[in-house]
Amino acid sequence: MLLSWTSSQVRAAEEPLLAAGVPLMDRAAFALATQVAALLRERLGRVGGAHVAILVGPGNNGGDALFAGAHLARRGAAVRALTVDERVHGAGAAALRAAGGRLVAADEGAAWAADADVVLDGLLGIGATGGLRGVAADLVERLSVGVRGLVVAVDTPSGIGVDDGALPGPVLAADRTVTFGAAKPGLLLPPASATVGQLSVVDLGLDLAGAPAIARLDDADVAGLWPVPPADAHKYTRGVLGVVAGARRYPGAAVLSTTAAVLAGVGMVRYLGDVGDLVVARRPEVVIGVGRVQAWVFGPGVSPDDASQRRRIEHAFEGVRERGEAAVCDAGALELLPAHVGPHVVLTPHAGELARLLTTRGEHVDRAGVEAEPLRWARRAHELTGATVLLKGPVTLVVGAQSAVYSQAEAPSWLATAGAGDVLAGLLGALLAGRADDIHEDPSLAAALAAAAALVHGRAAHRANPGGPVAARAVAVALPETIAALLADA
Numbered sequence: 001m002l003l004s005w006t007s008s009q010v011r012a013a014e015e016p017l018l019a020a021g022v023p024l025m026d027r028a029a030f031a032l033a034t035q036v037a038a039l040l041r042e043r044l045g046r047v048g049g050a051h052v053a054i055l056v057g058p059g060n061n062g063g064d065a066l067f068a069g070a071h072l073a074r075r076g077a078a079v080r081a082l083t084v085d086e087r088v089h090g091a092g093a094a095a096l097r098a099a100g101g102r103l104v105a106a107d108e109g110a111a112w113a114a115d116a117d118v119v120l121d122g123l124l125g126i127g128a129t130g131g132l133r134g135v136a137a138d139l140v141e142r143l144s145v146g147v148r149g150l151v152v153a154v155d156t157p158s159g160i161g162v163d164d165g166a167l168p169g170p171v172l173a174a175d176r177t178v179t180f181g182a183a184k185p186g187l188l189l190p191p192a193s194a195t196v197g198q199l200s201v202v203d204l205g206l207d208l209a210g211a212p213a214i215a216r217l218d219d220a221d222v223a224g225l226w227p228v229p230p231a232d233a234h235k236y237t238r239g240v241l242g243v244v245a246g247a248r249r250y251p252g253a254a255v256l257s258t259t260a261a262v263l264a265g266v267g268m269v270r271y272l273g274d275v276g277d278l279v280v281a282r283r284p285e286v287v288i289g290v291g292r293v294q295a296w297v298f299g300p301g302v303s304p305d306d307a308s309q310r311r312r313i314e315h316a317f318e319g320v321r322e323r324g325e326a327a328v329c330d331a332g333a334l335e336l337l338p339a340h341v342g343p344h345v346v347l348t349p350h351a352g353e354l355a356r357l358l359t360t361r362g363e364h365v366d367r368a369g370v371e372a373e374p375l376r377w378a379r380r381a382h383e384l385t386g387a388t389v390l391l392k393g394p395v396t397l398v399v400g401a402q403s404a405v406y407s408q409a410e411a412p413s414w415l416a417t418a419g420a421g422d423v424l425a426g427l428l429g430a431l432l433a434g435r436a437d438d439i440h441e442d443p444s445l446a447a448a449l450a451a452a453a454a455l456v457h458g459r460a461a462h463r464a465n466p467g468g469p470v471a472a473r474a475v476a477v478a479l480p481e482t483i484a485a486l487l488a489d490a
């Protein structure tokens with residue numbers, strides 16, 4: 001699991017080490033230089049002679065970059081540091097000069113940086129307040145038009161909202177971010193997360209206190225959460241999922257959500273709706289009609305003006321309230337959500353649906369507003385409804401009980417295709433049904449299961465057709481192998 005900690009948590013953890021004279025900056029800079037040298041060897045076959053440009057801000061972030069530059073200069077790289085402020089980390093600058101590197105003003109070095117093999121972005125790190133301004137902003141805007149080499153961000157892409165993932169000004173998008181001590185929330189949160197590239201965390205030996213801000217599950221976590229049937233399992237102990245989905249106008253959603261649930265490995269699926277014949281024709285494992293269930297999927301392909309589906313969902317919500325059955329509330333069912341539910345109900349809106357849900361509850365926000373501050377609005381929806389909220393998008397965020405926040409970024413952009421959300425709903429429903437008793441005991445588990453479903457969904461899309469287009473049905477079909485591979489690797 002990748003955990004992230006806010007800038008003040010990181011500073012607090014650094015303090016005692018710095019007071020004890022632990023050379024944190026040396027460690028950070030050495031690790032950074034080692035990674036950059038490896039990248040150069042990969043790209044050019046050598047470090048000596050490589051052109052390295054360093055963007056240097058006024059603080060310790062610039063210091064890290066300068067010391068790393070000194071290491072690379074000693075290994076024969078041609079290093080130029082572009083300064084944007086009168087203030088420059090003194091010892092770092094001296095080290096770079098002593099190693100044969102040069103410091104130049106930003107406008108003097110910009111063309112050289114655009115053509116360098118690697119650009120190290122050390123303008124701002126966790127000390128950033130607001131977006132880049134002045135000379136630094138001009139330099140980044142100029143380089144954002146295009147640089148020939150790789151961009152490596154030092155600790156964070158400079159100028160992102162380190163704790164909230166905001167993009168308050170121009171940011172040079174990185175191919176790789178080497179972050180120190182611990183990941184920061186902004187590296188995992190849209191929209192800033194799109195500027196991070198491949199993330200690596202350098203262990204500085206920090207003793208981080210308090211709860212982490214945001215978590216990202218990895219494959220081993222998901223394997224640990226998966227409801228693997230014990231030897232004596234039968235279909236009812238594995239969990240039964242009720243699915244209220246689809247309509248004559250949108251039959252595909254019923255097929256996709258039930259297919260995903262069956263293929264994700266639930267004990268049984270009961271379908272309620274108007275297109276049962278079609279569902280059974282495509283998935284003969286599905287049972288039609290009411291009966292006892294452990295969890296529900298409401299809403300794929302259901303329009304709120306569909307009176308019969310509406311009645312079924314409203315009736316099923318009574319079971320959710322009275323018997324604590326877990327539920328996925330998707331698409332059309334979001335408009336049927338009772339005023340207040342518990343975290344065992346997982347909402348699965350995309351940004352537009354979340355904006356609508358919030359608007360009906362008195363908040364003034366539109367789709368673009370949700371996309372600009374997805375964590376803020378997912379949190380607000382959790383506060384207002386009591387539900388666990390899974391907000392879909394290029395990065396999927398989950399906010400649940402006990403301040404749980406997850407960010408999953410496994411999905412290839414090919415997954416942005418009609419019906420993919422129906423597959424996610426069925427897959428998550430299967431997980432909730434399989435762990436219904438545990439959710440009953442600890443409703444905060446629903447958030448971890450929602451994050452696990454997002455990870456599996458993204459991995460299945462990749463497995464269905466690595467690097468190319470996928471149809472939603474193909475994502476569902478890839479689920480059994482995807483899950484088997486996750487469990488085998490654990």
Ligand SMILES: NC(=O)C1=CN([C@@H]2O[C@H](COP(=O)(O)OP(=O)(O)OC[C@H]3O[C@@H](n4cnc5c(N)ncnc54)[C@H](O)[C@@H]3O)[C@@H](O)[C@H]2O)[C@@H](O)CC1
Nearest residue numbers: 024025059060061124125126127128129130131132133155
């Ligand atoms: N505390 C430590 O010793 C360690 C710090 N490390 C590095 O130090 C960084 C933090 O250093 P600092 O606290 O000096 O902060 P930064 O280097 O992030 O920069 C802070 C300075 O930039 C200026 N600034 C802030 N926002 C700005 C804006 N929007 N536009 C233009 N200028 C702005 C301010 O004058 C501020 O003093 C970390 O990100 C990390 O790279 C690492 O070396 C590990 C150890």
Ligand SMILES: Nc1ncnc2c1ncn2[C@@H]1O[C@H](COP(=O)(O)OP(=O)(O)O)[C@@H](O)[C@H]1O
Nearest residue numbers: 392393394411412413415416418419420421422
């Ligand atoms: N740009 C993107 N990159 C990766 N995944 C995405 C992107 N945009 C959307 N997704 C994912 O694709 C799925 C789309 O779901 P949704 O919008 O509900 O579609 P539908 O309602 O047609 O099924 C979600 O799981 C979402 O997280």
Ligand SMILES: [K+]
Nearest residue numbers: 121124154156
């Ligand atoms: K930086």
